[in-house]
Amino acid sequence: MRSALITGVTGQDGSYLAKFLLDKGYRVFGLIARRSSRMNWRLVHLGIEQQVEFIEGDLTDLSSLIRALRIAEPDEVYNLAAQSFVGTSWDQPILTANVTAIGVVNLLEAIRLTNRAIRFYQASTSEMYGLVQQPMQSESTPFYPRSPYGVAKLYGHWITVNYRESFDLFACSGILFNHESPLRGIEFVTRKVTDAVARIKSGLQSKLHLGNIDAQRDWGFAGDYVEAMWLMLQQDTPDDYVVATGRTTTVREMCRIAFEHVGLNYEDHVVIDAKLYRPAEVDVLLGNPEKAMRKLGWEPRTSLKELIELMVDSDLDRLKAESRESLVNI
Numbered sequence: 239m240r241s242a243l244i245t246g247v248t249g250q251d252g253s254y255l256a257k258f259l260l261d262k263g264y265r266v267f268g269l270i271a272r273r274s275s276r277m278n279w280r281l282v283h284l285g286i287e288q289q290v291e292f293i294e295g296d297l298t299d300l301s302s303l304i305r306a307l308r309i310a311e312p313d314e315v316y317n318l319a320a321q322s323f324v325g326t327s328w329d330q331p332i333l334t335a336n337v338t339a340i341g342v343v344n345l346l347e348a349i350r351l352t353n354r355a356i357r358f359y360q361a362s363t364s365e366m367y368g369l370v371q372q373p374m375q376s377e378s379t380p381f382y383p384r385s386p387y388g389v390a391k392l393y394g395h396w397i398t399v400n401y402r403e404s405f406d407l408f409a410c411s412g413i414l415f416n417h418e419s420p421l422r423g424i425e426f427v428t429r430k431v432t433d434a435v436a437r438i439k440s441g442l443q444s445k446l447h448l449g450n451i452d453a454q455r456d457w458g459f460a461g462d463y464v465e466a467m468w469l470m471l472q473q474d475t476p477d478d479y480v481v482a483t484g485r486t487t488t489v490r491e492m493c494r495i496a497f498e499h500v501g502l503n504y505e506d507h508v509v510i511d512a513k514l515y516r517p518a519e520v521d522v523l524l525g526n527p528e529k530a531m532r533k534l535g536w537e538p539r540t541s542l543k544e545l546i547e548l549m550v551d552s553d554l555d556r557l558k559a560e561s562r563e564s565l566v567n568i
């Protein structure tokens with residue numbers, strides 16, 4: 239039985255990946271950072287909370303990572319943990335660097351010191367392209383990050399490449415473009431919009447405050463993207479891959495799709511709030527997934543319309559369930 243250790247197992251991708259690996263017959267260990275309350279709702283939602291074996295640890299604590307590797311003895315390690323919200327990275331730049339940049343070298347060192355045969359996946363990001371240097375971004379496009387988060391991820395990316403070249407580790411970096419789902423954190427724009435659409439439709443709010451709705455993103459479905467992570471670690475040689483849909487859409491158009499799904503017009507509800515603009519913006523991202531499609535046999539299966547409608551429906555269902563629950567508790 240193969241085993242995997244996932245850092246960030248309570249996050250969107252960690253939960254989908256844990257489910258994917260459990261379905262493949264893996265023994266799945268999840269590194270879990272201590273919090274005052276457990277954040278397991280995604281694993282509960284997917285019905286796998288009892289099947290994941292949790293190990294307490296933190297990316298900023300090397301000794302906890304060595305301990306986790308000794309307990310789990312994994313064949314594969316997926317490093318998905320990060321301070322992952324771009325907006326917060328301006329407010330907490332040092333924490334972002336400690337977790338999202340230094341955390342990666344901590345984990346690579348833990349692997350180097352315990353078992354060099356472990357296969358390693360690093361969650362890199364299209365945010366590294368930032369001020370884009372080519373209209374369509376591929377593995378060879380130069381990077382130009384625009385946020386403390388993007389800068390931290392760039393370190394994580396290059397240290398992964400460096401450990402592969404220096405120590406012959408099987409280390410891969412997946413440069414993933416935005417991917418969303420009903421399990422997306424509420425602070426990210428797609429989920430903020432679909433949650434608001436459900437609330438507006440249910441009469442619980444009337445306005446939605448957004449920042450730059452002219453920004454363009456290449457959005458895919460998280461459930462499709464975790465398969466690409468796994469495929470990277472099944473190849474004969476380690477490499478880096480862009481994972482994207484090859485289509486880009488404005489936040490404005492994404493809003494239109496979400497509101498239209500419930501018969502509403504976004505223009506009646508969206509309010510532009512200058513406070514939500516970022517100090518430095520990434521205006522447009524468009525990924526070229528040709529290498530992942532050719533070498534991994536991977537392809538995106540979910541259109542943006544399908545994805546956004548799935549998220550709106552899920553938020554509507556959640557609100558209905560919450561309102562039933564509150565009636566029962568009266």
Ligand code: NDP
Pocket residue numbers: 245246247248249250251252269270271273277295296297298317318319320321322323337361362363364413414415416417418423
């Ligand atoms: P989430 O924000 O949903 O999940 C982040 C996870 O990291 C959570 O489980 C969180 O735990 C954990 N974590 C945070 N700090 C620490 C720490 N110090 N030690 C251990 N664990 C920690 O992110 P996603 O699932 O969306 O993304 C997964 C990874 O992929 C991230 O690295 C992200 O930067 C990257 N990425 C994401 C993309 C996307 O579009 N989703 C695109 C490209 C890259 P807790 O819940 O307890 O705080």
Ligand code: GDR
Pocket residue numbers: 322323324325362363364365414415416417425426427428430447448449450451453454455489514515516519520
């Ligand atoms: P991003 O995702 O920064 O691309 O990072 P996010 O959904 O936060 O922003 C996308 C774009 O929408 C614009 N925007 C708003 N964003 C938020 N969050 N809230 C708003 O109200 C709002 N209004 C407009 C933003 O300015 C931006 O242009 C995500 C994260 O998952 C990263 O961890 C990951 O690396 C990248 O995707 C790829």
